[in-house]
Amino acid sequence: MEKVKLGVLGVSSHYGLRMSIPVAKSESVKPWALGSRSFARAERAAKKWGFSKAYGSYQEVLDNPEVEAVYIPLPNDMHAEWIRRCADAGKAVLCEKPIALSKKEAIEALEYAEAKGVLAMETFMYRFHPQWIRAKELIDIGEIGEVRTIHTIFGFNLVDQQDIRNQMDRGGGALYDIGCYAISSSRLLLNKEPERVISLISRDETSRVDIVSSAILDFGDVRTLFTVSMRMAVRQKVSVYGSIGSLTMILPFNPFPDVPIELIIRNRIGTRKIFAKPADQYGLMLDAFAKALRERRSAPIPSTDAIANMAVIDAVYRSENSGSWEQVGQ
Structure with missing residues (x-):
């Protein structure tokens, strides 16, 4: 398969930390054009990350006729606008979560x-990662019985x-940044959508972000619970409790790409x-996205999934204000 020429909007720390190595190593995408509001910054980053072109604006990336797909790691409040701009330019879009506000x-x-x-596609x-594929297989075959809670x-x-x-005005906060994972993963493992939610949220006194x-x-028959925080020691864990056992994932969202990841089953x-097995989940995502683009198929994670996740996030924020249960989707 011919590599997809990838454009990136912004010189983001997230791209440098999580995406730059998978893109550089990829057999399915090629780092082609990088845009920043500062040409000097874009030029330095392009040289560091192996991009062929550097631009002093985001729009110039879209104007490059060779760019086939665009990765958007911009602040959350800019996602929806630049999805539309990419669409106007005829570029496929891989947008960071949350897909919108x-x-x-x-x-x-x-x-x-x-x-x-x-x-x-939203970048979940x-x-x-093989650990999630395996975890879902184990749950679906009844390894821990009927799921009661996550x-x-x-x-x-x-x-x-x-x-x-x-920064509140940029779409900051723990729920948008990492709470979306807790919601998305529960929906994935249960193969269904929540009916209602209730939440409790603490906000920074200065910035007002959660x-x-x-x-x-x-x-309905299952309740899931989560706590996400931007003011605690680094920690992540997903525990699924069933009628005859439990399954625990100790590095569910940011596993090391070069070591096996363990799932713990108790019964x-x-x-x-x-x-x-070890895997770079960002690289696997890039491969799946590029293959869908080349084969003119639907995105591996459909738009309906991104919209459904945002519906739950909306309900969580509504519950913060009402102090009671809120129906999802209203």
Whole structure:
């Protein structure tokens, strides 16, 4: 398969930390054009990360006729706008989560891309890792019985007030940044959507972004719980409790790409560990996205999934204000 020429909007620390190596090593995409508001910054980063072209604006990346797909790691409040701009330029879109700041905004942006015939996908890279594929297989075959509840914890300590995740007007906050994973993964494992949610959220007194967000998602016969925080020691874990056992993932969202990842199964017989092979989940996501683009197929994670996730996030924020259960999708 011919490599997809990739454009990137912004010189983001996330790209440097998580995406630059998978893109450089990829057999399916090629780092082609990098845009920044500063040409000097784009030029330095392009040289460091192996891009062929550097530009002093985002739009110039879209104007390059050789660019086939664009990765958007911009601040959250810019996602919907640049999805539409990519669609206008006829470029496939791989957009960082959250896809937008509301369900309404997500629908408008993704329907616009669809109308333009442009492939668009939210970057929930964890779904491509073998540990999640294996975990879902184990749950689906009844390894732990009927699922009763899922508990997710995800946090880190971000005290830099200049970081965009600590800026309310840029779509900052723990729920948008990492709570989306807790919601997405519960929906994935249960193969259904929650009916209602109730939440409790603590906000930074200065920035007003949510720094600790907790919620219960009611799926009818199953309830899932999560707490995400930007003011705690680094920690992540997903525990799935069933009628005859449990499954625990100790590095569910940011596993090391070069070591096996363990899943812990506990039941009446005892405890056993299952190991998922090492994998770079970002690289696997890029491969799946590029293949869908080349073969003119639907995105591996459909737009409907991104919209459904945003519907839950909306309900969590509504519950913060109402102090009661909120129906999802209203």
